[in-house]
Amino acid sequence: MAHLLGGESLRLEYPTTLVFESVTVGISEGDRIGVVGRNGDGKSSLLRLLAGRLEPDGGRVTVRGGVRLGVLEQGDVLDPALTVGAAVVGDRPEHEWAGDAKVRDVLAGLVADLPWDGLVGNLSGGERRRVALAALLAGDHDVLFLDEPTNHLDVQAITWLAGHLKARWAPNAGGLLVVTHDRWFLDEVCTATWEVHDGVVEPFEGGYAAYVLQRVERDRMAAATEARRQNLMRKELAWLRRGAPARTSKPKFRIDAANALIADVPPLRNPTELARLATARLGKDVIDIVDVSVSYGEPGTPTEHPVLRDVTWLVGPGERTGILGTNGAGKSTLLGLVTGEVAPTTGRVKRGTTVKVAALTQDLAELADVADERVSDVVARYRTTYATGSGSSARDLTPGQLLERLGFTNAQLATPVRDLSGGQRRRLQLLLTLLDEPNVLVLDEPTNDMDTDMLAAIEDLLDTWPGTLVVVSHDRYLLERVTDQQYAVLDGHLRHVPGGVDEYLRLLSRRDAAGATRGAAAPTSGPGASPDRPGGGGAAGPTAAEQRAARKELAAVERRLSRLNADAAKLETAMAEHDPTDHVGLVALHGRLDALTAEIADLEDRWLALADAAD
Template structure:
């Protein structure tokens, strides 16, 4: 595939730290690259250098002539004034951009809830970020670079963005570079990964899940003495097999292979033990919302909510921006009284609310991290082990050298982790996390998930990070049309319900009775006996073929490793592997179709 851009022998050095050290990378047509690594290790710097927004100390960036490159950086600023429409489409005539399918799709997907004639200086920070992303995506680019594009997007927005990027170019044209902590998004859009660490950039094939598998294998083969880090990765791998119901819909041979990989690995959480501990700390009564409604200026936000929160409950809460999630959590936390109905609170309940605003750190901004830790209690129990505040902070990714840093000088991710430590040291028994993944890298998210696995209390999570929510909670609810609704099917069910609501809202009123009458017919028709037997026979044949393909791919991988210095053989073997992989994907899709039909 044709080379689009790249960097040769790149070197970038900041005071007391080398970020990129003799790095050479290339981006070709068809590349969809996710850039991961710890906060501060150079992910955004690498992207800015390749997009020629930052000059390296040494090395050079090459860009093929005529290539159109667009980037959304974290600090991209919008004009101080002007309408949303003008900011996104500029001076293009209305008939021109209205006739452009891409522009219409971007406007609907990202700013459909905003008035196009609204002035950008009246928008919130999250709304401005969505406008900036829309302004980029309506353009015609050969390479798109996105730095944390999922920030300020809800689950629906993230799903839309993934679908947009998958459909934006053909499989062999265009290129995408993305820095994000959203692991579901990485798996949804990326076919390659770059891990930035220790001044290097290490490439991996596949999305986030494949990257985790390869890292575990890399560490095993190298016999690296990073037991703590490897255990976190194995635990995450175990969850990828066991965690979400949707992930169990895999061909049998893949389930068997995953089971062998994680044999002996315990479940991420001991639910029985955690519930027992939570009950001991809380008693049987936590918080009950009984027929609770909230209105502001006579406009309903929540309507007759019934929610009896149990000791040790781990619940994720979904909902569009402005749906009422924060209002719901305020009722639980006791900072808001219902307009009608009541909130009943257990006598021993101690609620801690990890907000997005970092208000807990404002009084200690001038202090050094170690001075803040000295004011805390001496120990914290996690997973049956006593940890000092410094050990707990180390578990959350702080280095010893960073303990002397003033709190005000910490990065966003470091502040978030210190905020969490201060909240946990207060020993709450009900913990509310409001978008806790902001500013955290994927390794730190795994560490946070590991810590929460041992936290013995009731956990309520609001997050647009689908991976995190499914990982740390056992059930999901949604605020939909002012009501509080259980989601047995998790995030997938929420997306279906939201899509149905959007369709119903856009359907003409006269068509509503017909649509309602046709609803039962939308379900999948039952198979006859003969059809079921044929489907089951085809399923068995696909299982056998997939197992054979897995063996062939493994054999090709061995030959690829042996042919590392034979370019012609590498090309031929990679072509063979791509063909086997394509057949595997097609058969898996057919397997899932048949499995759904058979039930």
């Protein structure tokens, strides 16, 4: 593969910090590289050095002649006086950009809901981020540098972005360097990972899953001083191994040693024990949301804006629930019903007598009153110990030990809260919330300002928390990691999605396709028309006979799925125990497993269609 650009013996130093001493890296055609590391270790600085946005104090960056570079930085650099259209396509004539399939795809994926002639200065921060990303992707670049591109994007937009980047160039063309804390995105897009730590850049093969496997093996062979981080990575591996098979199929090296590390690792959570503890603390009744609708504005007037309609959600003790939905779908309103900050327009919300709700919000307003105080003084106001784990693994941690688990050093305990970084303030906010000992914890976008190490530490901490957990996040890795079930806010209704994020994305795609079909058939029906609402132009619902037939077939499909999943599990066990030198036998087993996986996927799609018809 041809070389695109590289950095040789790069040195970067700030007045109090040596970021890089002598770093040599390169990007070749076909490289898709994810950059991970702790906050403050130099991930963004490395990206800016290679992109030519920052001059090194030593060494040099060389770019092959004719190579075009595109950069997305974290800061907002758009001219507020520009329109959305001018910011995205510039002064190119309409016939030119409208005839470019790539540009049309970018516009549909990122800015279709924004006013084309609206001013950038009138947009929200998240909308301006999408405009900046669209402007970059609409251009022709040989190498893209993306710094936290998934910030402010919802799950659907993140999935679109991953698909776009995978299809943007031929497999052996183009180059991508992306800094992100979104681990699903890293696994989906990247074929290599660079870890930035202690002034060096260490390369790993594969995406995030491969990086974790190799890093655990490296840590296992390193000094005993890495024991605490090694144990955390072992638990992370347990999650990866129990997740989708694709997560461990990407690495191209032998993983026998890594699997041996986690052979005796217990499950991430003990659901029975957590539920028992949560029931003891909460009682049987937690929060019942029954037939609730929420509207803003004056009822019965044109200003009335319905957000949630006929929502029923019975939150039980010890449940761990993830909430999905596009920006503006009503997720924050739903959380407000849980916390009591939003009153229903109709319906009722009932809370158990022992319920104590705490919310980790997107802003850091809770820390404003203690901005001038030291971290140790703020923490000392709360309990002297915090119970973690259960049964034989139960133990008490001091606030200082909890701070250490969340990445704080002894020196930082004397630091005023105002001087902490965004990620550190976010971690302190979580710690203070837990020390208040709620039994219902609501997390609204908890991954903001977090690096991958801290996300893993927080997930580890939440594993031992026995209360009821409700999480809203566009980070699908975190949702799948810390929650056991997912609900989606779709068109004002709350819907259980047993298939998780993948099912939610299929529902969105199906809804969008149905909307496009209705728009073509009845263009005067208006943008708000829906087949589920009066006047929406949708077809009549299934008859009683059709519902009975659908339920009968649904039961048969469920039985077939159960058998196929059992067969797939047996094949995976057989592959794990198979002689690794018998390549022919392994290929045959892989072929059988691929066929089973394809059949399972088809049946799951059929199950979703039947479930809709049976309702």
